[in-house]
Amino acid sequence: MDLAFFHLREEPFRLTPDPRFLHFAEPHRTAFTTLVKGVTARKGIIVLTGPVGTGKTTLLHFLLKVLAEKKASGGPVASAFLWNPTLTPPEFLEAVLDELGIDCPSASKPRRLSALHQKLLETQRRNGTAVLLVDEAHLLSWELLEEVRLLSNIDTYAAKLLQIVLAGQPELSALLKQPRARALQQRVGAQCELRPLSLAETRAYVAQRLHVAGSDGASPFLPRALEAIHQYAEGIPRMINQLCDGCLEMGFDAKNNQIGVNIVEDAAAALGFHGSSAAAPVGERAIHPGGTGAGQAMPQVS
Numbered sequence: 001m002d003l004a005f006f007h008l009r010e011e012p013f014r015l016t017p018d019p020r021f022l023h024f025a026e027p028h029r030t031a032f033t034t035l036v037k038g039v040t041a042r043k044g045i046i047v048l049t050g051p052v053g054t055g056k057t058t059l060l061h062f063l064l065k066v067l068a069e070k071k072a073s074g075g076p077v078a079s080a081f082l083w084n085p086t087l088t089p090p091e092f093l094e095a096v097l098d099e100l101g102i103d104c105p106s107a108s109k110p111r112r113l114s115a116l117h118q119k120l121l122e123t124q125r126r127n128g129t130a131v132l133l134v135d136e137a138h139l140l141s142w143e144l145l146e147e148v149r150l151l152s153n154i155d156t157y158a159a160k161l162l163q164i165v166l167a168g169q170p171e172l173s174a175l176l177k178q179p180r181a182r183a184l185q186q187r188v189g190a191q192c193e194l195r196p197l198s199l200a201e202t203r204a205y206v207a208q209r210l211h212v213a214g215s216d217g218a219s220p221f222l223p224r225a226l227e228a229i230h231q232y233a234e235g236i237p238r239m240i241n242q243l244c245d246g247c248l249e250m251g252f253d254a255k256n257n258q259i260g261v262n263i264v265e266d267a268a269a270a271l272g273f274h275g276s277s278a279a280a281p282v283g284e285r286a287i288h289p290g291g292t293g294a295g296q297a298m299p300q301v302s
Helices: 026-040 056-073 089-099 109-125 141-150 171-176 181-183 199-210 223-233 237-253 261-271
Strands: 045-049 079-080 127-132 162-168 187-191
Touching: 026 045, 026 127, 026 141, 026 162, 026 187, 045 056, 045 171, 056 079, 056 127, 056 162, 079 089, 079 109, 089 109, 089 141, 109 127, 109 171, 127 223, 141 162, 141 181, 162 171, 171 181, 171 187, 187 199, 223 237, 237 261
Parallel strands: 045 162, 045 187, 079 127, 127 162
Antiparallel strands: none
């Protein structure tokens, strides 16, 4: 696809968790506020949940960005980001030490824990913050959940030395409610949850990503097309990205810089998305060879 065709500098709907494209819809703004306050106030364990594709990983990357900026203006921030929690307990501890830049050649667990404790104490003495982010935390085994609980016990009389963020799908909440997780649940200092976007939030989400990607303000998506995108994607940001990207590809192939409902329907079919969109008025359906719509394309709308 030629980005210049849509007046863009870069692809607006990539699936990478680029924090530059984070859109602070109400659930994301609330969740991010909870994360920042939880970490800076040393709450210990913070839990972030949400359906697949709602932006949990992007939110974690943005949190790291904000913490890095805090490091530049205040105390040091030592961070560990584990994106694959399907590890054994020794591998989990090793990964934490590696991420925190702790050099401990010994394979002894007591020595590794001692090295971790020293690192956390050093960070606190320098008025810094140490944070462990675990993505896909709903995949943690019971053994690893117990390791997380034990790590959360590393503290002084005044504050928690290690802040832990567990991010995962809604199954994580169910997991923590089980009786055998009671001790861990009691150490959770804050919880937040993401949800699918509303139609208004979907419109704002698409507009912001286009703007960040270099759009001059004129959207290639017609109003009813955005309604169809919201319905097919069910308000899930990742699915919105996939569908919008498919629409732009089809629009470019057809040399049509206005995306109507018919293009959305074709892109949704190509992606295997199931949903129904109300039939758009004839004037809202952009011309697309091979599509299901007919009529004259409407002028671009912002």
